[in-house]
Amino acid sequence: MYELDKDFLWGVATSASQIEGAWDVDGKGMSIADCLRYRPEIDVKNYKKVNEVDSEEINLAIKDKKNQNWAKRYGVDFYHYYKEDIKQLAEMGIKAFRFSIGWTRIFPNGIEESPNQKGLDFYLNVVKELKKYQIEPIVTLSHYDMPLYLVLNYDAWYDKQVITYYEKFATTVIDYLSNYVKFWIPFNEIDSIVRHPFASAGLVEDRFPELNFKEVVYQSMHHQFIASSLVVKYCHENYPEMQVGSMITKTTVYPYDSNPENVLQSLKQMREVYAFSDIQIRGFYPEYLMKAFRKQNIHLSISKEEEELLLENTADFIAFSYYSSVCTAVETEGLKVSLANTTSGVYNRFLEQTEWGWQIDPTGIRISLIELSDRYSKPLFIVENGLGAADELTQTNEVHDDYRIDYLKQHIQQVLIAVEEDGVDLLGYCTWGAMDMISASTNQMSKRYGFIYVDLDDFGNGTFNRYKKDSYFWYQKLMRFDNKIPKSFF
Numbered sequence: 001m002y003e004l005d006k007d008f009l010w011g012v013a014t015s016a017s018q019i020e021g022a023w024d025v026d027g028k029g030m031s032i033a034d035c036l037r038y039r040p041e042i043d044v045k046n047y048k049k050v051n052e053v054d055s056e057e058i059n060l061a062i063k064d065k066k067n068q069n070w071a072k073r074y075g076v077d078f079y080h081y082y083k084e085d086i087k088q089l090a091e092m093g094i095k096a097f098r099f100s101i102g103w104t105r106i107f108p109n110g111i112e113e114s115p116n117q118k119g120l121d122f123y124l125n126v127v128k129e130l131k132k133y134q135i136e137p138i139v140t141l142s143h144y145d146m147p148l149y150l151v152l153n154y155d156a157w158y159d160k161q162v163i164t165y166y167e168k169f170a171t172t173v174i175d176y177l178s179n180y181v182k183f184w185i186p187f188n189e190i191d192s193i194v195r196h197p198f199a200s201a202g203l204v205e206d207r208f209p210e211l212n213f214k215e216v217v218y219q220s221m222h223h224q225f226i227a228s229s230l231v232v233k234y235c236h237e238n239y240p241e242m243q244v245g246s247m248i249t250k251t252t253v254y255p256y257d258s259n260p261e262n263v264l265q266s267l268k269q270m271r272e273v274y275a276f277s278d279i280q281i282r283g284f285y286p287e288y289l290m291k292a293f294r295k296q297n298i299h300l301s302i303s304k305e306e307e308e309l310l311l312e313n314t315a316d317f318i319a320f321s322y323y324s325s326v327c328t329a330v331e332t333e334g335l336k337v338s339l340a341n342t343t344s345g346v347y348n349r350f351l352e353q354t355e356w357g358w359q360i361d362p363t364g365i366r367i368s369l370i371e372l373s374d375r376y377s378k379p380l381f382i383v384e385n386g387l388g389a390a391d392e393l394t395q396t397n398e399v400h401d402d403y404r405i406d407y408l409k410q411h412i413q414q415v416l417i418a419v420e421e422d423g424v425d426l427l428g429y430c431t432w433g434a435m436d437m438i439s440a441s442t443n444q445m446s447k448r449y450g451f452i453y454v455d456l457d458d459f460g461n462g463t464f465n466r467y468k469k470d471s472y473f474w475y476q477k478l479m480r481f482d483n484k485i486p487k488s489f490f
């Protein structure tokens, strides 16, 4: 029997731009997510190309109000289906629901004096609906959807002024939902700015012709750290019961073999992953990162006050997403390439891979938990883990996703072992996702993660009807054990 704390939060995770739709309803402004479309002509495994957005693409997005390819404008219409969706998830037995706030629902251009009441009320209704079923809301404030206005008029996160606009957005939402929400995550995968600067932080390379774009990205990263610390400060000063998390994409990079050169290289790459949580948990820039910046001729402007703010307002817990691992080698000639979440590495011959080429590594989630726990001695929270697959709906409206059940079973068992044997302090575990939704990286609908199938294709055609998959009933069984899970379940 695996035994968990009675407050352990089993849940599911989503984000506003991937589920809500209703992109221009009730006063919502245009966000960067509304400028991302599914482009069938680009190989979805080429994540760099898929995520590339230039000024021309943005102009097209602004003009084109009809084309269904702007998939995140339509999502799976959670905006109108939220009661039905939450009811189905409650019946599955979840104890936590992670979702994000659409910034442009609250401040359509990001700069308004007062918030859009209809936007605030939507989220208030969502949290009230969750509480009706005793479901704990886990709220991400910014998950890849900043106001487009700030991109076109303020140079996005490169501009310090955006910190102030974000702070106003964040504190408005925190105040409004303060009676209902305890767990806050200021930024989804704060490290992702390096891999997809537009989707994460609205940075468009051709808007900075005179500057070193790498420096632009890292300076913007610094501004997000400051913004995040301001959220920590605000919550700690005003609502001591709240907890604020740093969230990273936990990629695990193994050495391809025991050649010490490859071991060293994996250590270096892991430092790139940890740099972000190091700053948010320890409160200062690690020397290895500062040295790397100097080497690349990257000079960040960081004031004394900002250094103090970072140091005094560190995060309470480490939230992370985990999907797969990759290998690394100094000499890669002749080695097969493998993919992971918006990154790539050397293929690991011991692992299988998903239809989208991400390698499946259940032991890697346990390794991640041990590493993070040893590094920070702080509570951890798995806020994303799941399998993207092209599910098929049968004639009788069923989905036999035994491959997803296998994936989750193997990963969850490793999570339970990490808690039981390795002594990891874990607050909860959320699958990505809940119902199917639009893929963050490829903008496809056909890359499905949910327990509930949504009838919609990559071009926005479908009924939006929801159908429970086999995995829904499997997760429901797990929930019913009430944190005392028999080993035979695995």
Ligand code: BGP
Pocket (backbone or CB within 6 Å): 015, 018, 188, 189, 249, 321, 341, 384, 388, 432, 438, 439, 440, 441, 442, 447
């Ligand atoms: C994470 C993001 C999510 C999500 C997930 C799966 O990095 O935080 O928004 O979508 O990855 O990725 P994808 O949708 O690209 O398959």
